[in-house]
Amino acid sequence: MVSSSLALGITIATVAAFTVVGLLAARGRVRSVDDFISARGTAGRGTLTATVVASMMGAWILFSPAEAGAAFGGVGAILGYAIGSAVPLLLFVPVGARIRTVMPSGHSLTEFAYARFGAGMYLFVLLVSVFYMFIFLAAELTGIAGALALVAGIPHWQTALLVGGFTLVYTAYGGLVASIVTDTIQTLVILPLLAISFAGALLALGGAGELHAAAVATDATLLDPTFRPALEFGAYVAFAILGANMLNQGMWQRVYAADETSSLRRGFGVAAIVVIPMILLAGLFGVAAAALGLTEAGTASVAFFLVLEEAFPTWVTLAVVVLAVLLVMSSADTMFNAIASVVTADLARVFDDVEQRTLWIGGRGLTIAVALGAMVVGVQGYSVLELFLTADLLAAAVFVPFLAGLYTERLTGSGAIAASVSGIVVGIAFFPLARAALAVIPGAGDVLPEPSFLVAFVGATGLSAVATALAAATTDAGVDLDTLDREIRRLDDSVTDGGREVDE
Structure with missing residues (x-):
């Protein structure tokens, strides 16, 4: 097992470094509430691709795909997971363009729900969306807390507090501007780390031939892409992920952050391609864990880290700890921002005469409240996959009528x-x-x-x-869909940024 103090020190250094990056990136750039919650028109193709990948690919890719590979059908389940994760990003290519056409001044999916359907459906979408984003946060913190408890014996509450707390600091200060900058850097670090982790594990465990033989001897269905339970898992996970992401305010924010529609199409399209190998690589750790007999009752969700302990020396495990922490931060800041933006935009609609600085403070306050709640859930040790499926079910039932309102x-x-x-x-x-x-x-x-x-x-x-x-x-x-945008309140008045007034 890795030394607790060493793992804790590396975790602190990682979250502190990206907190500083986020704070510096946002300094002087958050001039209005609109900047804070939408960063409208600031992300080009490359930046948008990176922030979409980082936002969607949280630490869950080290847990849920591996758990699917180990306990839900092997490679068939992983393939379903990978394809299911790419589909919503591809769907955002036409849907995102439509959103920008119908409500070019919009900020949130709940704004659209209210303007298009009225108070009843607005409340419905609000509850389902916030519930999903809260569960996403809780699942992320659950995953990283469980991983560090396994590899280094760090108490769950310490990990959840550190990762959630530091991420909250730069998110509450810099909003989406800080999130996009840190996402870009995190993606550049995450992708090579994930590839190196898999390649290194493969070599350390004797190569692909050894693992193939072990899988066949243990359970041949692990390598059967036509195994019926695996196909069923892949099918329902695809529906689950699709619904959840269509009601993910973090994705809606990035639709508006694109500097032009062509950047939106390219960014989401490339991200859809990138996430497939990421999930496949992560999921194969679960197949390896099952093939080597490392998974026992209740341990499938940490299959990725069970393989790491089996294959790698301490320093490599620590590098993957950095990977896991970055993955959590990249998705947690998205959820923090998303929840804050929903509330901020809704307060602006309910209270026409409220000052924009008050809206800004209100959004930050709710972000803190949600973060604390997610940290509490995150230390309980629930199954990451089960947490996601519970929230996804509601979204799967709501997203079709919601999106139909766009057309x-x-x-x-x-x-x-x-x-x-x-x-x-x-x-x-x-x-x-x-x-x-x-x-x-x-x-x-x-x-x-x-x-x-x-x-x-x-x-x-x-x-x-x-x-x-x-x-x-x-x-x-x-x-009249052409008139919906008239109901949106603009949020581009100047606010105080970093202790000083910023003029437009």
């Missing part, structure tokens, strides 16, 4: 809510992780269907899509 003027707010609720009801009825909670309802055990993740996610998305189509065909909201 049709007929769908009403009540129709969108009805479609979302129908999807959620079906999803929960089949959702295995909800079975214990549903079982306490008298007589529920006699009527509940056989639990299935696949049916839960496909059913939630499919039924909400059918209900959306029916609602749009039978009603007419009479909404």
Whole structure:
């Protein structure tokens, strides 16, 4: 096991270094609330690609894909995970362009929900989106806390406090401006570290031939891409990731941060290509762990680090600790900013005469509150994959009627809510992780269907899509999409940055 003091020292040095980078990057550049929550028009193609990759590829790629490879079907499950992660980024290419056309002055997905559907659907989207982003944060902190506890014996609370606290410092100060700059640097470090980690592990464990033989001897289905449970896992994970990212405010922020539509298309498109090998490499650690017999009950989620301990000397493990910390910071700052931007934009709509500095402070205050809550959940040691699936189910049922509002003027707010609720009801009825909670309802055990993740996610998305189509065909909201942008309050007045007034 790695020395606790050494691992803790490297963690502190890493988070402190990127905190300084974030603070310096934002100094003098956050001149308005709009800069803070959208960094509108500041990211070119390369920068946008890097920040999208870093934002989406949090520390979960060291846990969930490896857990999928070790416990949910081997290479077939990993392939589904990789493709499912790329699909929402590709979908943002046309959807992002449409968002910028319909609401060029917008800031958040909840702004769009309110302007397009009214208060009911707005509240629905707000709750699902914030819940997902909170769970994302908690899962990230859960993962890094568990990893450092495994390799160095560091208490969960210390890791969660360090990583969450330092990230919060530069995020609360510099907003999206700081996040984009640190994301760019983190991506340049993360990609080679991940590749070197896999190549080094492969060589240390005897090469691909040795691992292939071990996998065949242990469980041949680990290498079978047609293994049915693996295909089912890949299918429902694809639906889960798609829905979650369509309601991820962090992605909406980056749509507006693109300096032009061509940068948006190129940035999200290239990011979709980049994430596939990243997830494949991370997931293969899980296959290796299962093949070598390293995974026991309850340890599949840390399969990546089990292989590291088996294959690498201490100094290499420490390098991967840096990788894990960077991954957490790159996605945690996205979620912090995303939640703050939702609240800031909504406060601006509710309180027309509120000062923009007050909005800024309010957004920072909520960021701190959410961060503390996520840290508390993060030290509990829950399954990272199960945390994500719980939040993803709600998003899978809501994203179709939500996005339909971008393209049709007929769908009403009540129709969108009805479609979302129908999807959620079906999803929960089949959702295995909800079975214990549903079982306490008298007589529920006699009527509940056989639990299935696949049916839960496909059913939630499919039924909400059918209900959306029916609602749009039978009603007419009479909404003029060309006028939605008029309802958006501009947030480009100057605010105090770093203790001094900044003029426009």
